[in-house]
Amino acid sequence: MKSAFLRLALGAMLSVPAFAQQHSEQNHDKYIWPKDEQVKQKLQNWQDIKFGLLMHWGTYSEWGVVESWSLCPEDEGWCERKGPHAANWYDYKKAYENLQTTFNPTKFNPERWADAAKQAGMKYVIFTTKHHDGFCMFDTKQTDYKITDKKTPFSANPRSNVTKEILGAFRQQGFMVGTYFSKPDWHTEQYWWPYFPPKDRNVSYDPKKYPDNWKKFSDFTYNQIEELMTGYGKVDILWLDGGWVRPASTIDSTISWQRTIPYSQDINMARIAGMARQHQPGLLVVDRTVSGEFENYVTPEQQIPDHYMPIPWETCMTMGNSWSYIPKENFKSARKLVQTLVDVVAKNGNLLLNVAPGPDGEWHEEAYQRMQEIGKWIATNGESVYGTKPLAPYRQGQWAFTTTGKATYASYLSAESEKQLPASVSLTIPTLPSKAKVTLLGSSQPLKLTKSQNGLTVSIPEKVRQQLAGQPVWVFKITG
Structure with a gap:
Protein backbone atom coordinates (compact mmCIF):
# COMPACT_ATOMS: atom_id res chain seq x y z
CA MET A 1 0.00 0.00 0.00
CA LYS A 2 2.74 2.47 0.98
CA SER A 3 4.82 1.97 -2.17
CA ALA A 4 1.80 2.34 -4.44
CA PHE A 5 0.80 5.51 -2.60
CA LEU A 6 4.25 7.04 -2.98
CA ARG A 7 4.37 6.30 -6.69
CA LEU A 8 0.98 7.96 -7.05
CA ALA A 9 2.05 10.97 -5.03
CA LEU A 10 4.67 11.96 -7.58
CA GLY A 11 2.98 10.36 -10.56
CA ALA A 12 0.22 12.95 -10.70
CA MET A 13 2.44 16.03 -10.95
CA LEU A 14 1.64 19.17 -12.82
CA SER A 15 2.78 19.19 -16.45
CA VAL A 16 6.53 19.91 -16.43
CA PRO A 17 9.42 20.04 -18.91
CA ALA A 18 11.11 16.73 -19.74
CA PHE A 19 14.32 17.56 -17.88
CA ALA A 20 12.45 18.42 -14.70
CA GLN A 21 10.63 15.09 -14.97
CA GLN A 22 13.94 13.36 -14.31
CA HIS A 23 13.36 14.28 -10.71
CA SER A 24 9.65 13.46 -10.56
CA GLU A 25 9.49 10.02 -12.16
CA GLN A 26 11.45 8.47 -9.31
CA ASN A 27 9.81 5.68 -7.27
CA HIS A 28 10.16 6.88 -3.69
CA ASP A 29 9.14 3.58 -2.13
CA LYS A 30 12.90 2.83 -2.01
CA TYR A 31 13.55 5.67 0.44
CA ILE A 32 15.77 4.58 3.35
CA TRP A 33 15.59 6.44 6.65
CA PRO A 34 19.05 7.25 8.09
CA LYS A 35 20.28 5.26 11.07
CA ASP A 36 23.03 7.65 12.23
CA GLU A 37 21.61 9.61 15.20
CA GLN A 38 23.36 12.85 14.22
CA VAL A 39 22.05 12.60 10.67
CA LYS A 40 18.54 11.88 11.98
CA GLN A 41 18.68 14.94 14.21
CA LYS A 42 19.94 17.19 11.42
CA LEU A 43 17.26 15.87 9.08
CA GLN A 44 14.61 16.72 11.68
CA ASN A 45 16.08 20.21 12.11
CA TRP A 46 16.10 20.67 8.32
CA GLN A 47 12.45 19.59 8.08
CA ASP A 48 11.54 22.24 10.66
CA ILE A 49 13.10 25.20 8.84
CA LYS A 50 11.04 24.73 5.64
CA PHE A 51 12.47 27.44 3.35
CA GLY A 52 15.84 27.76 1.64
CA LEU A 53 17.78 29.54 -1.12
CA LEU A 54 19.51 27.86 -4.07
CA MET A 55 21.93 29.80 -6.29
CA HIS A 56 23.15 28.68 -9.73
CA TRP A 57 26.15 30.78 -10.66
CA GLY A 58 29.06 30.32 -13.01
CA THR A 59 30.77 31.67 -16.13
CA TYR A 60 27.63 30.85 -18.16
CA SER A 61 26.03 33.95 -16.61
CA GLU A 62 28.23 36.06 -18.94
CA TRP A 63 26.34 34.76 -21.97
CA GLY A 64 22.98 34.62 -20.19
CA VAL A 65 22.52 31.00 -21.30
CA VAL A 66 21.33 27.85 -19.59
CA GLU A 67 23.80 26.54 -17.02
CA SER A 68 26.22 24.01 -18.61
CA TRP A 69 23.65 22.30 -20.83
CA SER A 70 24.55 24.05 -24.10
CA LEU A 71 27.79 22.00 -23.95
CA CYS A 72 25.83 18.76 -24.02
CA PRO A 73 25.63 17.14 -27.50
CA GLU A 74 21.99 16.07 -27.18
CA ASP A 75 19.11 17.14 -29.39
CA GLU A 76 16.99 18.62 -26.61
CA GLY A 77 15.60 22.10 -26.11
CA TRP A 78 17.65 22.89 -23.02
CA CYS A 79 20.90 21.91 -24.83
CA GLU A 80 20.43 24.25 -27.79
CA ARG A 81 23.57 26.18 -28.73
CA LYS A 82 23.27 29.81 -29.77
CA GLY A 83 25.64 32.52 -30.91
CA PRO A 84 28.58 32.74 -33.35
CA HIS A 85 30.12 29.40 -32.34
CA ALA A 86 26.90 27.36 -32.35
CA ALA A 87 27.52 25.53 -35.64
CA ASN A 88 30.59 23.62 -34.44
CA TRP A 89 30.55 21.86 -31.07
CA TYR A 90 34.35 21.95 -30.65
CA ASP A 91 34.50 25.68 -31.34
CA TYR A 92 31.57 26.26 -29.01
CA LYS A 93 33.15 24.31 -26.15
CA LYS A 94 36.42 26.19 -26.57
CA ALA A 95 34.64 29.57 -26.55
CA TYR A 96 32.49 28.55 -23.58
CA GLU A 97 35.49 27.43 -21.54
CA ASN A 98 37.31 30.63 -22.51
CA LEU A 99 34.71 32.55 -20.48
CA GLN A 100 37.00 31.78 -17.57
CA THR A 101 39.36 34.49 -18.87
CA THR A 102 36.71 37.25 -18.69
CA PHE A 103 34.67 36.28 -15.61
CA ASN A 104 34.97 39.18 -13.17
CA PRO A 105 31.95 39.65 -10.84
CA THR A 106 33.20 42.83 -9.16
CA LYS A 107 29.84 43.58 -7.46
CA PHE A 108 29.99 40.30 -5.51
CA ASN A 109 28.53 40.99 -2.07
CA PRO A 110 27.27 37.81 -0.34
CA GLU A 111 26.29 39.74 2.78
CA ARG A 112 23.58 41.52 0.78
CA TRP A 113 22.26 38.14 -0.41
CA ALA A 114 22.29 36.73 3.10
CA ASP A 115 20.47 39.77 4.50
CA ALA A 116 17.80 39.57 1.77
CA ALA A 117 17.32 35.82 2.23
CA LYS A 118 17.03 36.20 6.00
CA GLN A 119 14.48 38.98 5.57
CA ALA A 120 12.47 36.67 3.29
CA GLY A 121 12.38 34.03 6.02
CA MET A 122 14.81 31.60 4.39
CA LYS A 123 16.84 29.50 6.78
CA TYR A 124 19.23 27.41 4.64
CA VAL A 125 21.28 27.93 1.49
CA ILE A 126 22.62 25.61 -1.23
CA PHE A 127 25.31 27.05 -3.51
CA THR A 128 26.57 25.59 -6.81
CA THR A 129 30.24 24.97 -6.11
CA LYS A 130 30.53 23.14 -9.48
CA HIS A 131 27.95 22.51 -12.19
CA HIS A 132 28.20 19.93 -15.00
CA ASP A 133 30.53 22.17 -17.04
CA GLY A 134 33.23 21.53 -14.43
CA PHE A 135 34.03 25.18 -13.66
CA CYS A 136 34.80 25.36 -9.94
CA MET A 137 33.49 28.25 -7.90
CA PHE A 138 35.92 27.27 -5.14
CA ASP A 139 39.68 27.05 -4.75
CA THR A 140 40.22 23.43 -5.70
CA LYS A 141 43.71 21.99 -6.11
CA GLN A 142 42.49 19.33 -8.57
CA THR A 143 42.12 21.60 -11.65
CA ASP A 144 42.96 25.09 -12.87
CA TYR A 145 39.46 25.44 -14.34
CA LYS A 146 38.33 27.51 -11.37
CA ILE A 147 37.46 31.04 -10.32
CA THR A 148 40.67 31.40 -8.29
CA ASP A 149 43.02 30.54 -11.17
CA LYS A 150 45.25 33.35 -12.46
CA LYS A 151 43.53 33.11 -15.89
CA THR A 152 40.32 34.36 -14.24
CA PRO A 153 40.32 38.15 -13.67
CA PHE A 154 38.40 37.79 -10.41
CA SER A 155 41.23 35.69 -8.95
CA ALA A 156 42.96 38.96 -7.99
CA ASN A 157 40.02 39.88 -5.76
CA PRO A 158 40.57 39.06 -2.06
CA ARG A 159 37.13 37.40 -2.04
CA SER A 160 37.78 35.26 -5.14
CA ASN A 161 37.03 32.00 -3.32
CA VAL A 162 33.33 32.78 -3.59
CA THR A 163 32.11 29.50 -2.09
CA LYS A 164 33.98 30.25 1.14
CA GLU A 165 32.66 33.82 1.21
CA ILE A 166 29.05 32.79 0.52
CA LEU A 167 28.95 29.99 3.09
CA GLY A 168 30.57 32.29 5.66
CA ALA A 169 28.12 35.15 5.05
CA PHE A 170 25.08 32.89 5.35
CA ARG A 171 26.46 30.97 8.32
CA GLN A 172 26.90 34.30 10.10
CA GLN A 173 23.14 34.88 9.70
CA GLY A 174 22.36 31.51 11.31
CA PHE A 175 21.65 29.57 8.10
CA MET A 176 22.23 25.88 7.55
CA VAL A 177 24.64 25.80 4.61
CA GLY A 178 25.01 23.31 1.77
CA THR A 179 27.22 22.69 -1.23
CA TYR A 180 25.72 21.76 -4.59
CA PHE A 181 28.25 19.58 -6.46
CA SER A 182 27.89 18.00 -9.90
CA LYS A 183 29.04 14.38 -10.03
CA PRO A 184 29.55 14.47 -13.83
CA ASP A 185 32.28 16.87 -14.99
CA TRP A 186 32.27 17.77 -18.69
CA HIS A 187 35.63 19.55 -18.52
CA THR A 188 37.89 16.85 -17.17
CA GLU A 189 39.30 14.34 -19.66
CA GLN A 190 38.65 11.55 -17.18
CA TYR A 191 34.90 11.95 -17.86
CA TRP A 192 34.64 13.25 -21.42
CA TRP A 193 37.75 11.56 -22.80
CA PRO A 194 38.71 13.25 -26.12
CA TYR A 195 39.68 9.87 -27.58
CA PHE A 196 35.92 9.11 -27.57
CA PRO A 197 34.15 12.46 -28.09
CA PRO A 198 30.90 12.66 -26.08
CA LYS A 199 27.56 11.76 -27.63
CA ASP A 200 25.44 12.84 -24.69
CA ARG A 201 25.62 13.79 -20.99
CA ASN A 202 27.18 10.47 -19.97
CA VAL A 203 30.80 9.43 -19.60
CA SER A 204 32.23 9.08 -23.13
CA TYR A 205 33.83 5.67 -22.58
CA ASP A 206 32.92 2.39 -20.89
CA PRO A 207 34.36 2.52 -17.34
CA LYS A 208 34.57 -1.30 -17.30
CA LYS A 209 36.83 -1.29 -20.36
CA TYR A 210 38.97 1.59 -19.12
CA PRO A 211 39.04 1.16 -15.33
CA ASP A 212 42.21 3.26 -14.86
CA ASN A 213 40.50 6.28 -16.41
CA TRP A 214 37.42 5.76 -14.27
CA LYS A 215 39.49 5.38 -11.10
CA LYS A 216 41.20 8.70 -11.86
CA PHE A 217 37.79 10.32 -12.28
CA SER A 218 36.42 8.76 -9.08
CA ASP A 219 39.48 9.93 -7.13
CA PHE A 220 39.18 13.41 -8.66
CA THR A 221 35.54 13.59 -7.48
CA TYR A 222 36.41 12.26 -4.03
CA ASN A 223 39.26 14.75 -3.62
CA GLN A 224 37.15 17.74 -4.65
CA ILE A 225 34.39 16.81 -2.24
CA GLU A 226 36.95 16.32 0.52
CA GLU A 227 38.23 19.84 -0.14
CA LEU A 228 34.70 21.19 0.31
CA MET A 229 34.24 19.17 3.50
CA THR A 230 37.52 20.36 5.08
CA GLY A 231 38.27 23.92 3.98
CA TYR A 232 34.92 25.68 4.23
CA GLY A 233 33.84 25.55 7.86
CA LYS A 234 30.78 23.68 9.07
CA VAL A 235 28.75 22.24 6.19
CA ASP A 236 25.27 20.84 6.78
CA ILE A 237 24.24 19.47 3.37
CA LEU A 238 26.10 17.84 0.46
CA TRP A 239 23.67 18.23 -2.46
CA LEU A 240 24.79 16.07 -5.39
CA ASP A 241 23.40 16.51 -8.90
CA GLY A 242 23.80 14.51 -12.13
CA GLY A 243 21.87 11.36 -11.28
CA TRP A 244 23.10 9.50 -14.38
CA VAL A 245 26.40 9.02 -12.53
CA ARG A 246 25.25 5.96 -10.60
CA PRO A 247 25.90 2.22 -10.30
CA ALA A 248 24.10 0.03 -12.85
CA SER A 249 22.34 -1.73 -9.96
CA THR A 250 20.44 1.49 -9.15
CA ILE A 251 19.14 2.12 -12.68
CA ASP A 252 15.36 1.79 -12.74
CA SER A 253 14.37 0.60 -16.22
CA THR A 254 10.75 1.66 -15.63
CA ILE A 255 11.91 5.30 -15.67
CA SER A 256 12.41 6.66 -19.18
CA TRP A 257 15.52 8.81 -18.70
CA GLN A 258 17.34 6.12 -16.70
CA ARG A 259 16.93 3.65 -19.57
CA THR A 260 19.29 5.86 -21.63
CA ILE A 261 22.25 5.46 -19.22
CA PRO A 262 24.69 3.30 -21.23
CA TYR A 263 27.25 2.40 -18.55
CA SER A 264 27.57 1.74 -14.86
CA GLN A 265 29.07 4.96 -13.45
CA ASP A 266 29.86 3.96 -9.87
CA ILE A 267 31.90 6.58 -8.00
CA ASN A 268 31.62 4.69 -4.68
CA MET A 269 29.17 6.82 -2.73
CA ALA A 270 29.79 4.84 0.46
CA ARG A 271 33.43 5.96 0.39
CA ILE A 272 32.49 9.58 -0.36
CA ALA A 273 29.72 9.79 2.27
CA GLY A 274 31.90 8.07 4.88
CA MET A 275 34.72 10.55 4.30
CA ALA A 276 32.37 13.54 4.23
CA ARG A 277 30.70 12.59 7.52
CA GLN A 278 34.03 11.93 9.15
CA HIS A 279 34.83 15.60 8.52
CA GLN A 280 31.24 16.85 8.96
CA PRO A 281 29.40 14.67 11.52
CA GLY A 282 25.65 14.57 10.90
CA LEU A 283 26.01 15.76 7.30
CA LEU A 284 22.88 15.36 5.15
CA VAL A 285 23.79 13.71 1.83
CA VAL A 286 21.41 14.24 -1.07
CA ASP A 287 22.42 12.00 -3.99
CA ARG A 288 19.55 13.16 -6.18
CA THR A 289 17.38 10.48 -7.83
CA VAL A 290 19.63 7.63 -6.63
CA SER A 291 17.23 6.02 -4.16
CA GLY A 292 18.82 4.49 -1.09
CA GLU A 293 20.92 5.37 1.92
CA PHE A 294 22.67 8.36 0.30
CA GLU A 295 19.51 10.26 -0.61
CA ASN A 296 18.51 11.63 2.79
CA TYR A 297 15.73 13.65 1.21
CA VAL A 298 14.19 13.64 -2.27
CA THR A 299 14.05 16.65 -4.57
CA PRO A 300 11.18 17.05 -7.06
CA GLU A 301 12.25 19.77 -9.48
CA GLN A 302 10.06 22.67 -10.64
CA GLN A 303 6.88 21.02 -9.37
CA ILE A 304 4.97 20.09 -6.24
CA PRO A 305 3.59 16.61 -5.51
CA ASP A 306 -0.19 16.67 -5.48
CA HIS A 307 -0.31 14.57 -2.27
CA TYR A 308 1.14 14.62 1.21
CA MET A 309 4.36 12.55 1.22
CA PRO A 310 5.48 10.87 4.46
CA ILE A 311 9.20 11.01 3.61
CA PRO A 312 11.55 14.04 3.76
CA TRP A 313 11.37 16.01 0.51
CA GLU A 314 12.11 19.39 -0.99
CA THR A 315 10.72 21.12 -4.07
CA CYS A 316 13.53 22.99 -5.81
CA MET A 317 12.07 25.73 -7.96
CA THR A 318 13.18 28.89 -9.77
CA MET A 319 12.02 32.33 -8.66
CA GLY A 320 11.83 33.21 -12.37
CA ASN A 321 11.88 30.86 -15.36
CA SER A 322 15.58 29.97 -15.41
CA TRP A 323 18.04 28.29 -13.06
CA SER A 324 20.83 30.48 -14.44
CA TYR A 325 21.00 34.23 -14.98
CA ILE A 326 19.27 35.67 -18.01
CA PRO A 327 19.19 39.44 -18.64
CA LYS A 328 15.37 39.68 -18.73
CA GLU A 329 13.88 37.30 -16.21
CA ASN A 330 10.16 36.67 -15.73
CA PHE A 331 9.83 36.47 -11.94
CA LYS A 332 6.89 34.77 -10.30
CA SER A 333 4.65 37.06 -8.26
CA ALA A 334 5.06 37.24 -4.50
CA ARG A 335 1.53 35.80 -4.22
CA LYS A 336 2.54 32.77 -6.28
CA LEU A 337 5.75 32.25 -4.28
CA VAL A 338 4.05 32.51 -0.88
CA GLN A 339 1.28 30.15 -1.97
CA THR A 340 3.90 27.71 -3.26
CA LEU A 341 5.61 27.71 0.14
CA VAL A 342 2.30 27.14 1.96
CA ASP A 343 1.33 24.33 -0.44
CA VAL A 344 4.70 22.57 -0.07
CA VAL A 345 4.75 22.80 3.74
CA ALA A 346 1.19 21.42 4.02
CA LYS A 347 2.35 18.31 2.14
CA ASN A 348 5.38 17.75 4.42
CA GLY A 349 8.02 19.36 2.19
CA ASN A 350 10.54 22.19 2.14
CA LEU A 351 10.84 24.83 -0.57
CA LEU A 352 14.28 25.58 -2.05
CA LEU A 353 13.91 28.70 -4.19
CA ASN A 354 16.56 29.50 -6.81
CA VAL A 355 17.90 32.98 -7.56
CA ALA A 356 20.72 33.37 -10.10
CA PRO A 357 23.45 36.01 -9.75
CA GLY A 358 24.59 37.77 -12.91
CA PRO A 359 28.08 38.13 -14.41
CA ASP A 360 28.71 41.23 -12.28
CA GLY A 361 27.98 39.29 -9.09
CA GLU A 362 24.59 40.85 -8.40
CA TRP A 363 20.96 39.69 -8.43
CA HIS A 364 18.22 41.35 -10.43
CA GLU A 365 16.71 44.11 -8.27
CA GLU A 366 13.32 42.45 -8.75
CA ALA A 367 14.62 39.40 -6.87
CA TYR A 368 15.32 41.60 -3.84
CA GLN A 369 11.79 43.03 -4.12
CA ARG A 370 10.30 39.53 -4.09
CA MET A 371 12.35 38.68 -1.01
CA GLN A 372 10.96 41.74 0.78
CA GLU A 373 7.38 40.90 -0.20
CA ILE A 374 7.71 37.27 0.95
CA GLY A 375 9.35 38.46 4.18
CA LYS A 376 6.47 40.82 4.91
CA TRP A 377 4.04 37.89 4.82
CA ILE A 378 6.41 35.65 6.82
CA ALA A 379 6.83 38.26 9.55
CA THR A 380 3.12 37.96 10.37
CA ASN A 381 2.41 34.34 9.44
CA GLY A 382 5.68 32.47 9.94
CA GLU A 383 4.38 30.54 12.96
CA SER A 384 2.11 28.58 10.58
CA VAL A 385 5.19 27.47 8.62
CA TYR A 386 8.26 26.86 10.79
CA GLY A 387 8.39 23.84 13.09
CA THR A 388 4.94 22.67 11.99
Missing part, protein backbone atom coordinates in the same frame (compact mmCIF):
# COMPACT_ATOMS: atom_id res chain seq x y z
CA LYS A 389 3.69 19.29 10.84
CA PRO A 390 1.12 18.72 8.11
CA LEU A 391 -2.40 18.02 9.29
CA ALA A 392 -4.96 15.93 7.39
CA PRO A 393 -6.61 16.70 5.01
CA TYR A 394 -3.36 18.64 4.21
CA ARG A 395 -4.71 20.43 1.13
CA GLN A 396 -8.35 20.83 0.27
CA GLY A 397 -9.54 23.37 -2.28
CA GLN A 398 -8.13 26.74 -1.21
CA TRP A 399 -7.15 25.44 2.23
CA ALA A 400 -3.83 24.15 3.62
CA PHE A 401 -3.47 22.74 7.14
CA THR A 402 -0.54 22.58 9.56
CA THR A 403 -0.15 22.14 13.30
CA THR A 404 2.38 22.61 16.09
CA GLY A 405 0.43 20.33 18.44
CA LYS A 406 -0.60 23.33 20.53
CA ALA A 407 -2.15 25.29 17.70
CA THR A 408 -3.70 24.40 14.36
CA TYR A 409 -3.34 26.64 11.30
CA ALA A 410 -5.83 26.73 8.46
CA SER A 411 -4.35 28.74 5.61
CA TYR A 412 -6.68 30.18 2.99
CA LEU A 413 -4.93 30.64 -0.37
CA SER A 414 -6.50 33.61 -2.09
CA ALA A 415 -7.75 33.36 -5.66
CA GLU A 416 -6.21 35.91 -8.01
CA SER A 417 -9.36 38.02 -7.96
CA GLU A 418 -9.79 37.87 -4.15
CA LYS A 419 -8.47 41.02 -2.52
CA GLN A 420 -10.34 40.45 0.74
CA LEU A 421 -11.43 37.44 2.73
CA PRO A 422 -15.11 36.46 2.41
CA ALA A 423 -17.35 37.70 5.25
CA SER A 424 -17.63 34.10 6.46
CA VAL A 425 -15.72 30.87 5.77
CA SER A 426 -16.29 27.21 6.62
CA LEU A 427 -13.47 25.41 8.40
CA THR A 428 -13.37 21.64 7.95
CA ILE A 429 -10.91 20.24 10.46
CA PRO A 430 -11.28 16.67 11.82
CA THR A 431 -10.31 17.44 15.43
CA LEU A 432 -11.55 20.76 16.77
CA PRO A 433 -11.15 21.63 20.47
CA SER A 434 -14.46 21.76 22.33
CA LYS A 435 -13.80 25.39 23.25
CA ALA A 436 -12.07 26.41 20.06
CA LYS A 437 -10.79 29.97 19.76
CA VAL A 438 -10.08 31.26 16.26
CA THR A 439 -8.07 34.33 15.29
CA LEU A 440 -6.49 35.53 12.06
CA LEU A 441 -2.74 36.01 12.16
CA GLY A 442 -2.15 39.75 11.90
CA SER A 443 -5.22 40.54 13.98
CA SER A 444 -5.80 39.93 17.69
CA GLN A 445 -9.60 40.08 17.44
CA PRO A 446 -11.30 36.76 18.31
CA LEU A 447 -13.64 35.66 15.55
CA LYS A 448 -17.26 34.58 15.98
CA LEU A 449 -17.79 30.84 15.49
CA THR A 450 -20.93 28.96 14.55
CA LYS A 451 -20.90 25.16 14.58
CA SER A 452 -22.07 23.64 11.32
CA GLN A 453 -22.52 20.13 9.99
CA ASN A 454 -19.06 20.16 8.41
CA GLY A 455 -17.15 21.92 11.19
CA LEU A 456 -17.16 25.63 11.94
CA THR A 457 -18.40 28.71 10.18
CA VAL A 458 -16.17 31.67 11.02
CA SER A 459 -17.48 35.20 10.65
CA ILE A 460 -14.93 37.89 9.79
CA PRO A 461 -15.73 41.51 10.70
CA GLU A 462 -15.45 44.07 7.93
CA LYS A 463 -12.75 45.95 9.83
CA VAL A 464 -10.55 42.84 9.96
CA ARG A 465 -11.22 42.08 6.28
CA GLN A 466 -10.03 45.57 5.37
CA GLN A 467 -7.06 45.45 7.76
CA LEU A 468 -5.75 42.23 6.14
CA ALA A 469 -6.73 43.00 2.55
CA GLY A 470 -4.41 42.00 -0.29
CA GLN A 471 -2.72 39.02 1.39
CA PRO A 472 -1.59 36.04 -0.74
CA VAL A 473 -2.63 33.70 2.09
CA TRP A 474 -4.77 34.37 5.15
CA VAL A 475 -4.00 32.19 8.15
CA PHE A 476 -6.58 31.19 10.76
CA LYS A 477 -5.11 30.09 14.09
CA ILE A 478 -7.19 27.64 16.12
CA THR A 479 -6.45 27.02 19.79
CA GLY A 480 -8.46 25.47 22.59
